[in-house]
Amino acid sequence: MHGSARGAHPISVSEALYPRGKVAGPYPALPTRADEAYVDFIADARNFLLHAQQRPIAADSRELVRRAGLPASPDPANTRRAAQTLMADPALRIYHRVKRSLQEAFWNRLLAAFGGRRERLMAALDEADRRGPGSVEYDLDAPVPEYARTQIHLQPGGYTGEPLAGVLYDFGLKVFMGGAADHDGVAKTAARAAAAPLDGQVRRILDLGCSAGATTTALKAIWPEAEVHGVDLSAHMVRYAHLRAVEQGLDVQFRQMPAESLRYPDGHFDMVLAMLLFHEIPTSIARRVIGEAFRVLRPYDPSDPGAALRSSRVGVKP
Amino acid sequence: MSARPEGTGESLDYVRDLPGYHPNRPQYFDSEVVDHLVGIVLEFGAELWVMRDRQAHLEELLAEQGMDARAALDRRARHWPQAATCHPIPDTARWLHTPPSEPAS
Numbered sequence: 001m002h003g004s005a006r007g008a009h010p011i012s013v014s015e016a017l018y019p020r021g022k023v024a025g026p027y028p029a030l031p032t033r034a035d036e037a038y039v040d041f042i043a044d045a046r047n048f049l050l051h052a053q054q055r056p057i058a059a060d061s062r063e064l065v066r067r068a069g070l071p072a073s074p075d076p077a078n079t080r081r082a083a084q085t086l087m088a089d090p091a092l093r094i095y096h097r098v099k100r101s102l103q104e105a106f107w108n109r110l111l112a113a114f115g116g117r118r119e120r121l122m123a124a125l126d127e128a129d130r131r132g133p134g135s136v137e138y139d140l141d142a143p144v145p146e147y148a149r150t151q152i153h154l155q156p157g158g159y160t161g162e163p164l165a166g167v168l169y170d171f172g173l174k175v176f177m178g179g180a181a182d183h184d185g186v187a188k189t190a191a192r193a194a195a196a197p198l199d200g201q202v203r204r205i206l207d208l209g210c211s212a213g214a215t216t217t218a219l220k221a222i223w224p225e226a227e228v229h230g231v232d233l234s235a236h237m238v239r240y241a242h243l244r245a246v247e248q249g250l251d252v253q254f255r256q257m258p259a260e261s262l263r264y265p266d267g268h269f270d271m272v273l274a275m276l277l278f279h280e281i282p283t284s285i286a287r288r289v290i291g292e293a294f295r296v297l298r299p300y301d302p303s304d305p306g307a308a309l310r311s312s313r314v315g316v317k318p
Numbered sequence: 319m320s321a322r323p324e325g326t327g328e329s330l331d332y333v334r335d336l337p338g339y340h341p342n343r344p345q346y347f348d349s350e351v352v353d354h355l356v357g358i359v360l361e362f363g364a365e366l367w368v369m370r371d372r373q374a375h376l377e378e379l380l381a382e383q384g385m386d387a388r389a390a391l392d393r394r395a396r397h398w399p400q401a402a403t404c405h406p407i408p409d410t411a412r413w414l415h416t417p418p419s420e421p422a423s
Binding site for chain 1 (some may be wrong): 338347367368
């Protein structure tokens with residue numbers, strides 16, 4: 001079950017992942033200044049489109065929908081017609097095409113940049129597997145559900161098909177969040193917002209769909225005495241998440257498993273949190289994930305007057 | 319994966335008609351060529367920015383070592399004949415204005 005190094009020579013994580021140091025907290029600096037400039041261009045263009053242009057584009061879209069005689073509020077019966085109306089507009093076509101091209105160009109560059117030192121990075125992951133604090137368990141041959149084989153957000157190889165998925169996702173999130181994820185800001189905010197049990201007993205915490213583990217480590221930093229687990233169905237993600245936690249000296253347990261099929265006993269955790277998971281999975285899977293979250297959550301005492309509020313211990317961020 | 323979300327009765331089949339549905343061949347314009355051109359223009363933009371960034375950093379590095387490269391460049395007189403850089407342009411223009419040959423019958 002536990003993954004192991006496959007004959008790789010030992011290599012320091014710093015040497016492999018951070019030869020140019022870190023940026024904005026935990027993120028590895030890109031391999032070259034040219035990579036950084038390229039990504040700066042993409043990030044600025046994305047910010048221009050998503051922030052400066054989003055409002056006028058939205059207003060134009062509403063006007064086009066109105067002129068087409070379609071209802072202003074979401075109406076499933078007219079969704080196809082609304083989509084056709086909007087995509088017939090030249091400005092909207094360019095807007096969406098440019099957004100798509102920027103996303104593609106960004107990932108291509110990131111893959112080329114980190115992929116250029118693939119062997120070293122894989123050796124660093126192998127090395128980190130054997131190190132603590134914390135631990136990682138994964139099985140590279142575990143079956144991957146069909147819904148997880150897609151290239152979510154166009155990330156090359158998706159989360160399960162590219163061994164460097166963890167570092168790609170981590171840096172991708174930093175760029176796509178436009179600075180909000182710098183110094184793990186978004187993850188720390190989510191971890192702080194997670195409600196603790198009213199009795200204050202926090203022995204075990206679970207982070208569902210933990211990806212690169214930023215929220216998982218943020219939870220550990222807030223609850224240092226608790227046993228903190230992060231699960232993700234991607235072996236590549238939990239390996240990178242473990243490496244990232246080791247770098248921070250945080251004792252976190254990462255396990256590869258689907259959030260909709262947890263291998264934990266009933267009532268095992270005092271808090272369960274999911275961050276940026278639900279927008280990436282089908283509705284039917286999301287329902288199973290929520291069911292599992294409640295199953296592994298410590299049952300409340302019905303005689304406790306605060307019991308009704310316990311459901312807030314399951315934190316959900318789409 | 320079902321194209322129909324549970325509990326809504328709403329069909330998601332329309333997403334297959336959206337321009338971005340195909341992961342490797344998204345098509346937002348009537349001609350695929352235009353789609354590719356947008357990507358090419360952005361690629362040029364990004365690479366241009368890489369070069370400008372590099373040049374700015376180079377000038378900064380030189381300035382740190384006491385050389386105001388930007389001012390020196392602006393003061394620098396052109397030292398090669400204009401014809402050397404410009405003569406290909408009229409050649410290109412002539413080629414562009416050459417009437418197309420008659421199609422072979």
